[in-house]
Amino acid sequence: MSSTIFDDVFRTMVEKMPYLAVPLINEVFDTSYPKNVEITQLRNEHQQENGEVITDCCLKIGGKLYHIECQSMDDTTMAIRMIEYDFAIAIENVQKEGRRYRMELPRSCVLYLRSGSNTPDFLEVEIVLYDESVLLYRVPTIKLETYTKDKIFEKDLLMLLPFYIMRYEKDIHEISENPRLFQQLLNQYEEIRRNLEDELSKAGKSKWYMDLNKLIIKISDYICQNEEKVRKGVGDIMGGKVLELESERLERIHREAMAKATAEAEMRGEARGEIKGEAKGEERLSALINRLILNGRNAEVQLVTTDKEFRQRLYKEYGI
Template identity: 70%
Template sequence: MDFPKSCVLYLRSGKNTPDFLEIEMVLSDEKIVHYWVPTMKLETYTRNSIFEKNLLMLLPFYIMRYEKDIHEMSENPEMFQSLLNDYEEIRINLERELSGADKTALYMNLNKLIIKIADYICRNEKTVRKGIGEIMGGKVLELESERLERLQKEAEAEAKAIGEARGRAIGEAIGEERLSTLLNRLIMDGRS
């Protein structure tokens, strides 16, 4: 039996973050096995390596690599522009990687999560928050897939209401026509 390959991902790391963690496993025969689990540190992944290794789920947390410099970026135009260029490249690469009808929801959800996490990390730096938001597509309170689902339900409800109204109008017209026919017959038969 192959033991699953696992690792621990540190979104934030520092000098004291270990490269491996030791796990002590107690087997059914009470033997103790020491297992070393490698650690991955988000800050070691560049924008390009995230795309090369198809680790797109790390993109929403990419802003954390700049967390300590966010305030300085808001005051330093060169640093701020470098950050915006990074996010422009992320958006372009994300569009390229996730183009296609079957990947649209994933693209939209990742895009919105990137904005939400950047908004949180940069909560005290309006300029940086706004810049990332504009590049990634603006501030949206709901995920795009949720919005599309909501719009579909609204359209279905509207279509149902229109159908019911048309059905009612047709039914009333048929009823009025039959009533008119019946009244005419009664009048002709002299039973008014």
Template identity: 40%
Template sequence: MRKRTAGKQRSTVFDDVYRTMVQKMPELMIPLINEVFHTDYPEDIEKAQLRNEHLEIQRKLITDSILNISGKTYHIECQSTPDGQMALRMFEYGAAIALEETHQHPADIVPERIRFPFAAVLYLRNTEHMPDELTVIIELPDGREMPYRVPLIKVQAFSLDEIFQKRLFLFLPFYILRYEKDCAVIEQDGARLGKLLDEYKRMSEALNEVLSAENHEDRYGDLTRLIVRITDYILRDYRQAKKGVHTTMGGRVLELYSERLLRRGKAEGKAEGKAEGKAEGKAEATLSTLRSLVKKGLISISVAAKELGVSEEAFKKMAML
């Protein structure tokens, strides 16, 4: 992924967020693969993440994400800005991946063909003349021409409703990019700022509803933090807009997330204590939940100590922090 620059320093925020989702929440890649390649994989299908470093004779190629699903290899690159060399790069990546898989055959078996991965490029920003696919024409010595095509996925082409309908939650952290050019106007226009905040409120409530119903509170919290990370970066020079979106997504929503986990811990502790005929089960489950929330940065030590009815020092000792 090509990075967006901030001053003289290059930011890796888009790379970091995308790769965090790929590595820690690979199930988010499945709806994207289904959308691009017209497959119908369930999100919990078994998948293997393949290594993203591929050695060539003179250099090392590093790809963004490669998954193997049902014996098929899927390679998706993420780009924040247009790259005139992207078609050639995708061919290089595809050839390196195909050759690497071919070399995995036993030495005494010479495969008669090599298989390129299913490949696509995820573009976080749209441009006016961006095509729907990249194409490289391969000219063979006998005069034949073979097109190598890679589809483009334009994140900003998907509305919020489409994102939720197709479960493309991978797009949510980058949703703010569609407002990037209008940030200065939004900062000064109360009506437009209100519209932006309403949209993020709708996003948070829909995400909360969907993932809570599926008992995926951890994924909900992780995604929310990534959404906040990107919006904080894009809106870093716009105090009102940043504060509003941060409060909507990073404050109220994470508070709901932590409260839900705390309630669950109390309920489990109560059931455990009842089953054992004593209160220790309840106290231990509540302490465990509070410890987890503190470590994830969702609540402070002071809030956890108050909830447990002890001093901060006592909580630190009990939670072994």
């Protein structure tokens, strides 16, 4: 099976930060393992006669085997692949009791980074035995799109954070072109950065903070590779660069425009707040400048403070 950037990032977290998998296991299997529970990482390569089977994550916790696959697309063959993986894991961990073997399948789940309306909550395979009795092989799924950033931190599912940008994958171009949406995304990632730093500092895992940041940026760079503005914005925030956020930039433009308009009015001997010769004065101009900035019409901000005819036309356009 060929590896992808998503597989690489997921396996990196499991290998370097295995305890991040514990809350995910608790979420899926309704267990309550503490963060410091003892974890044994089992090998992911399972040799079979017809070739090697490579799984994403296989852990032993509390005497139980857990198998998690990270899937970037909704593959309709995933149920068959999962039962193949699980049998390979079970055979390698089989126990012999006299002449009888006991083979326990791992508790398995699939993490879908992308999903749709047809993505099932469970993957199922009916196994028909020689006597016609039927066993149901059933694997739960977990879908990234159902987890907001608040829910991720509430449930301590930090393992999902590198893939969080994929929730907005279809809207990346629109976000890049829309200042309001772009600002909202930057605000979310600034909050993610702060919360992540707080969570891992409290847990004494400061190194994980840097490692997770790098993985968040790696996936963001990949998803946003054709949208430089979004890629750079998320990368700078998660990389720790002190940015002038979009909201701060817009506020600065607004403040500078109002200061210049007021100064020009004073030079003409006009009273503050009467610069437009309108009853609403400065408040009306402020509202107009805000609307222009929010609509990405920054180039017109300066003109609106000096051209009365143009200003009046925009008042009518925006109904101010």
